[in-house]
Amino acid sequence: MCSRTTPRSTRTGRPRSTEADEAILEATRAALVELGWSKLTMGDVATRAGVAKTTLYRRWANKNELVVDAVAVLFDELELPDLGSLQADISHVVLQFAALLERPETKTALMAVVAESTRDAPLRERIRASIVERQKRLVLDGRRRAQERGELPADRDPAVVDATDDLIFDVVAGAVVHRALVSAEPVDAAWVNRLSSLLVGGLGAVVALG
Amino acid sequence: MCSRTTPRSTRTGRPRSTEADEAILEATRAALVELGWSKLTMGDVATRAGVAKTTLYRRWANKNELVVDAVAVLFDELELPDLGSLQADISHVVLQFAALLERPETKTALMAVVAESTRDAPLRERIRASIVERQKRLVLDGRRRAQERGELPADRDPAVVDATDDLIFDVVAGAVVHRALVSAEPVDAAWVNRLSSLLVGGLGAVVALG
């Protein structure tokens, strides 16, 4: 959560309050819901959390890192139960991800921190480690299961496998984000059906749906 | 560009300086390159453009709307020449879009204004009209050509056609944005080949590439 250069055990003095940690993150999520990203201020978060502003700055260097940590835990909810087919698995995880994006705290925060990360390498790494990786393992699981079912050909070149996982991840996550935030249209069952059909069968399959 | 309630021709008094308009937009792009979204200030843009800060506020209500207009014109560069096949058309437009996203002024600005638009309906409409629509017509052209070539089935239900165009747009644009900004990996020819294969032939076709 907060960066430490020395291990926790070898330190002396008064320890950091874990209650304050959680209160700050919770206050940050509440402030995101009420105010959105741009109107959220460090002073307001501190007041909501019942701590001093200096306590925030001892833990997080700026608003970006604080918000990443506050939102990251929400991605722990994502899971991928085995629903018996590749298309069903895709639909399920897409709907889960869309529901997460619909929450006001993630909706306003995710794009903002990604935008900031284009000019802030440490922030980019923080996002990758605490958010992107949590989503990516779902792709790995889904592909592996589909191959075990025989829905996809078995692996040949490991490098190609990695590249394909990356591709699927960017396509699925990117499509959902773009639909929800840029097009601002609902990610409903009908849309998810078209998306999973496209992924499994290609454009011809989707156009033929009509 | 700037909202007017009354038509331009029926107005009296000193007209707005079009030189100032262009100088401000150009200064905004330059400031985006140097400073990025979060450190760009209205006062700095005014100084760069050689105009007074009040002149900016007569034209744009806030930073968001200014930046949308400053970046929107860059999307005019996108075009879709007929390259003879659906896959080639897709690859070409994806590479164009990726090159646009690589420019520092768009990279830092696009995600930021989309993030703001989640809590600002007028801004969302402005983005839709001046950026999203310019990209979307490329999808319409590409699908129409593919159908004329016989690469895709002919239309049946017009509603399905619209839905499919929307889907393709979100998938392609979303995938490129996610790859470039979230995964922060290059959108190179190899990746584009995998993406277009996925779109045309589905997951089976991509995995079989290896």
Added chain:
DNA sequence: GCCTTTCGCTACGGGTCGTAGCGTAATGGC
């Protein structure tokens, strides 16, 4: 020439940032 609008300029109140300094509170080491 008169009216209208924009222009550059200056100044301002209000808000946020991030830090410094202080006295106090809570640990671990001895």
Added chain:
DNA sequence: GCCATTACGCTACGACCCGTAGCGAAAGGC
């Protein structure tokens, strides 16, 4: 139990940016 060390709440601060108001001058339409 005492001490060194660290975290805490609080206050205050300079720096910065915001968005607006008011002014006289400039540039058009009629």
